Amino acid sequence: RRLPKTVLMLRASADLARTVDAALVERGFEVHSLETPQQMAEWLEHSLPAAAVIDARYLHALGRQIGALKAQSLAEVQDAVVVVVSSRRDLGRKLLALRNGARAYFEEPFDTLELLSQLGAVVT
Numbered sequence: 001r002r003l004p005k006t007v008l009m010l011r012a013s014a015d016l017a018r019t020v021d022a023a024l025v026e027r028g029f030e031v032h033s034l035e036t037p038q039q040m041a042e043w044l045e046h047s048l049p050a051a052a053v054i055d056a057r058y059l060h061a062l063g064r065q066i067g068a069l070k071a072q073s074l075a076e077v078q079d080a081v082v083v084v085v086s087s088r089r090d091l092g093r094k095l096l097a098l099r100n101g102a103r104a105y106f107e108e109p110f111d112t113l114e115l116l117s118q119l120g121a122v123v124t
Contacts, residue, residue, distance in 0.1 A: 004050050007119065009033045010040050010062075011055035013087065019112050020053060020085075024119075037061040044069070049080050051119045056086035056093040059100070066100045083118050085110065 007029050009021060021031050032049070034040050037058050052069055054062065069080040084097035085106045097105045104118040 003047050006030045006032065006049040008040065008043065008049045008052040010052065010058055020115055023112055023116055051081040053083050053085060056084050056090065056097060059084065059093055059096045081119055083115060
């Protein structure tokens with residue numbers, strides 16, 4: 001089931017992207033914060049969010065879940081927007097994120113408005 005005003009937040013640190021949570025809620029989005037890739041996999045069994053903001057530290061464990069965010073296009077449902085955020089500079093993480101279909105990759109400190117614009121291009 002497609003949830004057009006829902007954003008999944010998967011992060012290893014409570015601090016990572018906290019300001020993004022608040023900014024999304026201000027704009028009328030429902031934010032579901034998850035702590036593990038397993039929680040994300042279980043959530044995706046039942047629903048498809050409009051977007052997902054994923055901590056780069058989970059990229060190696062997320063190949064299947066990122067695919068699930070994209071696979072819905074076969075059912076004529078718009079793909080979820082995937083944005084990856086990282087707590088440090090890491091070219092390997094960036095390449096992995098983009099290869100797995102992320103729309104954008106941000107390293108801290110990042111511009112929250114720019115991240116929101118990446119999400120808003122499809123989510124609004």
